[in-house]
Amino acid sequence: MMRGLASQLASRLFGGGNNGYLRGRTYSTFRAKEELSLEEEAERKVGWLLKLLFAGTAAAVGYQFFPYMGDNLMQQSISLLHVKDPLFKRMGASRLARFAIDDDRRMRIVNKGGGQELLKMLESAKDDRTRKEALKALAALSNSDEAMRVLHGAGLVSLVKSIPDSSMEVDIQKYRSAILKRCQDLRYDTTHS
Structure with missing residues (x-):
């Protein structure tokens, strides 16, 4: 059972x-x-x-370090303008043109000596590509009134006017015209060089 x-x-x-x-x-x-x-x-x-x-x-750490990285890269870019090799000069000028996105950054570049170094680079340039990159960076810096005042005092107008035209690089004429127009807009004398 x-x-x-x-x-x-x-x-x-x-x-x-x-x-x-x-x-x-x-x-x-x-x-x-x-x-x-x-x-x-x-x-x-x-x-x-x-x-x-x-x-x-990662976001908290990045927030703390990225501002310093920007200043370091800006300083390194200015340092590249001191090198004798035109390739490095072009790389430094190209970076500075990309950094110059607002008045604060433009003035930091000028205050760190970048504007003066770009003028030296433009004056000593032996090829059109180097002239083009220097003019491109100077045109980017010229969008700030204060930076333009400093660059004008350093002889920007006479130097830009002395750059020969290039049939190979049409951008050279474009950047030259942009800088000279900016000088006229700010009423800097562009007739005498």
């Missing part, structure tokens, strides 16, 4: 014979899958938390 009752109970819970084993196994596998998905979800959430923590830390 006891045996019959146990077998009935087992067949009701797990089904009969091999089906009972498989059904019990399926139940066990379902529970394991559920536990795995919960673990995976927890790992995913912890992973996102760690990523956000890392990104926040």
